Amino acid sequence: VPDNFLYLLMSCTKLHDWVAIGLILSPEELDFESLYELVKKCIQYHGPCATVFRDVSWQVGKSFSATYKSWKSKKVKLAKQSGKLKSACNTAYSTAGIEHTERRTILRKELSIQLALMQDSPGLIATKFETIIATLSLAREEILWYVRNYQSGFKNRHFKQQTYDDIRISELIFLITQFTELILDNQDLIQKYYLQLLRTADLQALQTVHKAHQSLVGDKPKAIIDHFLQQIAKVTEQSITGPEFNSLKQNWLTSELTFASIGFPFASKITKLTQIMEQLLFHIRIAQDVPLIVSEFVSLRELWFHKPKFLQIFQESLTAFPGHCTAYFGLLCQFPENATSLDPLELTSIGEEVTGLAKKFITTILECIKK
Numbered sequence: 032v033p034d035n036f037l038y039l040l041m042s043c044t045k046l047h048d049w050v051a052i053g054l055i056l057s058p059e060e061l062d063f064e065s066l067y068e069l070v071k072k073c074i075q076y077h078g079p080c081a082t083v084f085r086d087v088s089w090q091v092g093k094s095f096s097a098t099y100k101s102w103k104s105k106k107v108k109l110a111k112q113s114g115k116l117k118s119a120c121n122t123a124y125s126t127a128g129i130e131h132t133e134r135r136t137i138l139r140k141e142l143s144i145q146l147a148l149m150q151d152s153p154g155l156i157a158t159k160f161e162t163i164i165a166t167l168s169l170a171r172e173e174i175l176w177y178v179r180n181y182q183s184g185f186k187n188r189h190f191k192q193q194t195y196d197d198i199r200i201s202e203l204i205f206l207i208t209q210f211t212e213l214i215l216d217n218q219d220l221i222q223k224y225y226l227q228l229l230r231t232a233d234l235q236a237l238q239t240v241h242k243a244h245q246s247l248v249g250d251k252p253k254a255i256i257d258h259f260l261q262q263i264a265k266v267t268e269q270s271i272t273g274p275e276f277n278s279l280k281q282n283w284l285t286s287e288l289t290f291a292s293i294g295f296p297f298a299s300k301i302t303k304l305t306q307i308m309e310q311l312l313f314h315i316r317i318a319q320d321v322p323l324i325v326s327e328f329v330s331l332r333e334l335w336f337h338k339p340k341f342l343q344i345f346q347e348s349l350t351a352f353p354g355h356c357t358a359y360f361g362l363l364c365q366f367p368e369n370a371t372s373l374d375p376l377e378l379t380s381i382g383e384e385v386t387g388l389a390k391k392f393i394t395t396i397l398e399c400i401k402k
Contacts, residue, residue, distance in 0.1 A: 074123035078180040086336035092120035121189040128194030157224035178337040201348035205355040218321035225318040247297040252286040
C-alpha cells in the first residue's frame with residue numbers, strides 16, 4: 032500500500048492555508064524562533080498573496096505584521112518582536128519567487144519524462160496513478176500561484192517582480208492538459224486496477240492493522256471496519272458505485288470524529304489504522320470515478336477568475352511556445368465547471384464568454400499562421 036505522503040501532497044495547499052490561519056489566530060502557542068520560521072515558510076509557500084475564494088486574495092505577510100503588532104496577551108509580547116517578524120517576512124518576499132521558479136522547473140522536467148513514458152506504455156498509468164495525480168496537483172498549484180502573484184501590484188522593497196516571472200508557464204499548462212487526456216482515455220484500465228488492489232493488497236493491509244488495533248477503537252468502529260472488510264473482499268465494478276460504499280464512508284468519518292475528540296484515550300496508538308483507512312477510502316474514490324478525481328486535483332478551472340493574466344499567458348505562448356496553444360482550448364472546456372447553483376444564470380454567462388474566447392483564440396492563431 033503506498034504511503035499516505037502522496038495524498039498529503041495533493042492536499043498541501045489546504046494544509047498551508049490552515050497553518051496560515053493558525054498563525055493569525057493563535058501565534059502565542061509557538062516559541063519565537065519557531066514562529067519566525069513558520070511565518071517565513073508560510074509566505075514562501077503562498078507568496079505575497081494567498082487565495083481566499085475565487086479571485087479574492089489576502090496579503091499574508093501584511094496580515095501577520097498587523098495582527099502581531101496589536102496582539103494583546105499576558106503570555107507573550109509580540110509587538111516587541113515586530114522587527115524580527117518583519118525581517119522574516121522580507122526574507123520570504125525576496126526568496127519566494129526563486130523557490131517557486133525552481134519548483135516549476137523540476138515539475139516540468141518530471142512531467143515531461145513521465146508523459147513520454149506513459150504515452151509509450153499506457154499500462155503503467157494505473158500503477159503510477161497516485162504519483163501522477165500528486166505531481167499534477169503540485170503543478171496546478173504552481174500555475175495558480177503564478178497567476179495570483181504575477182503582476183499583483185504588491186509593493187515592498189524586498190519584493191522583486193522579475194523573480195516571479197516565468198515565460199515557460201505555458202509548458203506546464205500544456206503538460207497538465209496532455210496528461211488529463213491520457214488519464215481519461217485510460218480510465219477503465221485505472222478502475223480495474225484499483226478494484227483488484229482493493230481486493231488484494233488493501234484488504235490484506237487492513238486485516239493486519241485491524242487485528243492489532245481492534246481492542247482500542249471501540250465496538251462501533253470495529254463493526255464498521257468488519258463490514259468494510261466484508262464488502263471489499265467481494266467488491267465489483269457495479270457494487271463500488273452503490274449506496275453501500277457511500278454509507279460505509281460516512282460511518283467511518285463519524286468514527287474519526289470520535290477518535291479526534293479530547294476524551295478518546297488511544298488516538299496516538301491508532302495512527303496506522305487511520306492512515307490505512309484514509310488510503311483505502313481514496314482508492315475507493317478512484318475506482319468509483321476517475322474523472323472526478325482528475326477534476327478535484329488537476330483541473331485548472333480556477334484560471335477563469337484570473338482571466339486578464341490567463342489571456343496574457345496565451346498571447347505570450349503564441350510567440351514563445353506556439354505548440355502549446357492547443358492546450359488553452361482544453362482549459363476553456365473546464366471553465367463552465369465554476370458555475371454554481373446559487374446563480375442559475377452563471378453557467379449560461381460563462382458558456383457564452385467561453386465561446387467568444389474560443390473564437391478569439393482561433394482568429395488569433397490563424398493570424399499568426401498567416402504572418
